[in-house]
Amino acid sequence: MLEVQHLGVNYQGISAVEDVSFCLQPGQIVGVIGPNGAGKSTLVKGILGLVPTASGRVRYRARSLKQQLHSVAYVPQRSAIDWDYPITVERVVLMGRTMHTGWLREHSRRAREIAAAAMERVGIYHLRRRSIGELSGGQQQRVFLARTLAQEAELFFFDEPFVGIDKKTESIMFEVFEELKLQGKILLLITHDLGGALTQCDRLLLLNRKIIAHGSLKEVFTSENIQRAYGDSVLILNQQII
Numbered sequence: 001m002l003e004v005q006h007l008g009v010n011y012q013g014i015s016a017v018e019d020v021s022f023c024l025q026p027g028q029i030v031g032v033i034g035p036n037g038a039g040k041s042t043l044v045k046g047i048l049g050l051v052p053t054a055s056g057r058v059r060y061r062a063r064s065l066k067q068q069l070h071s072v073a074y075v076p077q078r079s080a081i082d083w084d085y086p087i088t089v090e091r092v093v094l095m096g097r098t099m100h101t102g103w104l105r106e107h108s109r110r111a112r113e114i115a116a117a118a119m120e121r122v123g124i125y126h127l128r129r130r131s132i133g134e135l136s137g138g139q140q141q142r143v144f145l146a147r148t149l150a151q152e153a154e155l156f157f158f159d160e161p162f163v164g165i166d167k168k169t170e171s172i173m174f175e176v177f178e179e180l181k182l183q184g185k186i187l188l189l190i191t192h193d194l195g196g197a198l199t200q201c202d203r204l205l206l207l208n209r210k211i212i213a214h215g216s217l218k219e220v221f222t223s224e225n226i227q228r229a230y231g232d233s234v235l236i237l238n239q240q241i242i
């Protein structure tokens with residue numbers, strides 16, 4: 001179980017995430033939703049120790065997550081990745097094995113096999129020698145998905161994985177997320193896509209600096225909760241936000 005307890009993150013003394021607590025069980029996909037600037041990315045960065053936290057703690061299997069970061073796969077927002085960096089698809093996917101191999105050692109044959117299987121799984125094996133900058137948005141997102149698969153992690157964090165992708169990539173992602181779930185992994189997806197992606201989530205966490213609601217789609221998607229999180233700027237039609 002992943003336990004986030006009273007997590008708070010401040011930037012220059014201003015609170016971006018405040019007193020956030022929730023638990024996730026193995027085999028669960030949780031979607032984190034909320035308006036722009038709600039603190040969704042900051043929450044993930046706080047959980048992973050990528051930004052200093054003002055309060056709280058994060059435990060996985062009753063131990064501090066910081067001591068188990070080898071169990072964590074994280075794909076940041078597209079905008080946080082330097083797509084002009086001269087690196088091939090295969091090298092990026094092999095980076096998923098670096099935690100296991102170490103920086104200074106050559107990747108083993110087994111590592112290469114695992115990376116190849118991950119690339120096959122998401123349909124990019126034929127692109128393995130291409131630079132990441134030459135790929136479409138969907139292919140690029142699949143490279144990072146393959147990297148997480150190669151890592152053989154327990155906990156998966158994806159920040160806006162559905163941005164800038166094609167239908168084929170979307171369905172591969174949904175399939176892979178479902179497979180990971182069946183393997184008992186924990187997945188946390190930040191998403192602006194309030195359509196199909198949400199129905200794949202077992203739980204939703206509606207955030208606006210604090211947790212506004214946490215639970216099933218039905219529990220979270222009430223007009224009162226949406227109003228509290230998004231204010232008057234949204235119109236709700238049959239549980240779709242426009």
Ligand SMILES: Nc1ncnc2c1ncn2[C@@H]1O[C@H](COP(=O)(O)OP(=O)(O)OP(=O)(O)O)[C@@H](O)[C@H]1O
Pocket residue numbers: 011012016034035036037038039040041042043
């Ligand atoms: N490095 C930073 N320094 C200062 N303030 C920051 C920093 N990163 C984010 N913020 C601020 O913290 C708040 C939360 O930002 P965050 O990016 O976590 O929100 P978000 O919900 O992920 O937004 P979006 O949906 O637009 O990606 C915003 O007000 C943002 O301007």
